[in-house]
Amino acid sequence: MGWRESLDTLGFPDGWWFGRQPDYSDKHPNSGHHPYARPLHMGWSKDARGHWVSSSEDANTWEVICEECGDRDGPVETQSDKVKARRGPYSSKELAEDAATRDFNGGL
Ligand SMILES: [Zn+2]
DSSP states (O other), X not given: OOHHHHHXXXXXXXXXXXXXXXXXXXXXXXXXXOOEEEEEEEEEEEOTTSOEEEEEEEEEEEEEEOGGGTOOSSOGGGSOHHHHHHHOOBSSHHHHHHHHHHHXXXXX
């Protein structure tokens, strides 16, 4: 369970962590990026507060999310070219995790 999920469980309001100093103490010292692979999210819409939410996932297709690359979540069409290139989609979790590792180690 990641720290953000843990916080969700505790009921912290969305957005409270913005402006918080990141803690990279357990991360690669040369990378401030925290990319991760996940099943491709689909069916995007915005909730009442303007946050992207997806209604479905494709269990056979993977994407890589990295907020430090400027990925603000939401459909890939709304992302920068750099984010699009990293997002994928990838045909397997292994390929997606390879791409995430490359980003973590210094980017594309
Ligand atoms: Zn990144």
